[in-house]
Amino acid sequence: MExxxxxxTGEKISRIGLGAWQFSESWGLTEYEAAKRVIQEAHAQGINLIDTAEVYGRGMSEEFVGRALMELGLRDSFLVASKIPGDFLAEHDVYKAVERSLKRLQVEEIDLMQVHWPPCWHNIPTCEYMRALEKLVHMGKLRYIGLSNFPPVLIDEARYCLSTEDVVSIQVRYNLAERDAEKEILPYAxxxxxxxxxxxxxAKGALTGKYTPxxxxRFQDVRSGEAVFHPENFAQVYKLVEVLAEVGSKYGKSPSxxxxxxxxxxxxxxxPIPGAKSEEQVRSNAGGAGWRMSYEDWLRIEEASSRVRITRVLW
Ligand SMILES: NC(=O)c1ccc[n+]([C@@H]2O[C@H](COP(=O)([O-])OP(=O)(O)OC[C@H]3O[C@@H](n4cnc5c(N)ncnc54)[C@H](OP(=O)(O)O)[C@@H]3O)[C@@H](O)[C@H]2O)c1
Incomplete structure (x- = not known):
């Protein structure tokens, strides 16, 4: 692992993290022991960053992560990142939500608390929730603050609200089929x-090579409405997957x-924080770091990826 x-912050994190949304009905991994095995294998592979959120399984993911880290004696081996939803950003809700996350995660302090998405429906001023989060850092309940799904202009505003702390991370959708993050967010970061x-x-499994046109x-899970799997889009994505498979065969690596x-x-x-539903998947994903492809192969993928244009206007 790299x-x-x-x-x-100076906190050492693995170049590949573990996404824990999979521990929820949305993705179907609802058996605690299976989630625990995924976390144990992540540790064995050198992964030390785990990403969960209050909304994943309405607390189930946080509970599984907290319980597994406790039972495995791995609490100090992972940097645990959670998220407070954009709906809970009034000051009193921030305090209440963090209190519940602390309990579910069975910790005194959460390593990284991210604002899951900006408040779209409730007209809460940015400084209200950012100041509340900063207060929680001062009180030793949170260590670091991050944002998720914020555009640069709002990240700037959020950072302006902080006095002693700063935003340390931004979390956004980013994969080879969906590269909009490169336009503004990545240069900013x-x-x-x-x-x-x-x-x-x-791309929720679309880049793994196991799905074909x-x-x-027929996904019964969260993917049923994902644009990337719509036949119109997936036909393009699959051409990219073929290139990933060809490049991978040179290095003994899978498309993922x-x-x-x-x-x-x-x-x-x-x-990247890929989600994993099994030990095999987390082991495979850890193998996404620790090696480099040639520039020629990188460029081949760059070109194949640039040709993909996902449309979300599908009806
Ligand atoms: N901040 C946000 O708004 C936000 C939004 C979405 C996700 N996230 C975070 O990002 C994490 C990952 O994103 P994601 O869950 O949307 O999608 P993803 O990581 O792109 O895809 C995960 C899915 O791909 C399949 N998969 C994973 N590894 C594989 C492997 N090695 N071989 C074959 N198939 C594999 C699994 O599903 P199948 O086996 O069923 O195909 C798995 O559930 C989440 O867990 C969550 O922590 C954050």
Whole structure:
């Protein structure tokens, strides 16, 4: 495993993290012991960053993560990142939500608390929730503050609200089929020294090579409405997957590992957080770091990826 640092904090984090949304009905991994095995294997592979959120399984993911780290004696081996939803950002709700996360995670202090998305519906001023989060850092309940799904203009505003702390990370959708993050967010993160936590780095499984245009599973899970799996889009994505498979065959790597490696090697601040439903998947995903493809292969993927244009206007 390769390591980097979380923003400018000096905290050592693995270049590939573990996404824990999978521990929820949304993705179907609802058996605690199975989740515990995934976390144990992540540790064995050198992964030390785990990403959860209050909304994942309405607390189930946080509970599983907290319980597993406690039972496995791994609490100090992981940097645990959680998220407070954009709906809970009134000051009193921030305090209440963090109190509940602390209980579910069974910790005195949460390593990284991210604002999951900006408050869209409730007209809460940015400084109200950012100041509340900063207060929680002062009180020893949170260590670091991050943002998720914020555009640069709002990240600037959020940082302006803080006095003694700074935002250390930004989490956004970023994968080889969906590269909009490169337009504004990635340059911002690189310039400002923020870690960019890439969510859906495997395009929810579309880049793994196990789905084909003729074998698009009828997802009963969260993916049923995902644009990337719409036949119109997936036909393009699959051409990219074929290139990933060809490049991977040179290095003995799977398409998923090549897809993750491309993200890791393209920017020093990008840390993909692929979700895993089994020990095999987490083991495979850890193999997305620790090696480099040739420039020629990187460029081949860059070109194939640039040809993909996902449309979300589907009805
Ligand atoms: N901040 C946000 O708003 C936000 C939004 C979404 C996600 N996230 C975070 O990002 C994490 C990852 O994103 P994601 O869950 O959307 O998608 P993802 O990581 O792109 O894809 C995960 C899915 O791909 C399949 N998979 C994973 N590893 C594989 C492997 N090695 N081989 C074959 N298949 C594999 C699994 O599903 P199947 O086996 O069923 O195909 C898995 O559930 C989440 O867990 C969450 O922590 C954050």
């Amino acid at each position: 390591y980097t640092f979380l923003g400018n 690189e310039r400002e020294g923020l870690t960019l936590l890439a969510w859906s780095p495997l 003729d074998n698009l599973p 590992q090549v897809a993750l490696n491309w993200l890791v090697s393209s920017s020093p601040v990008v840390v």
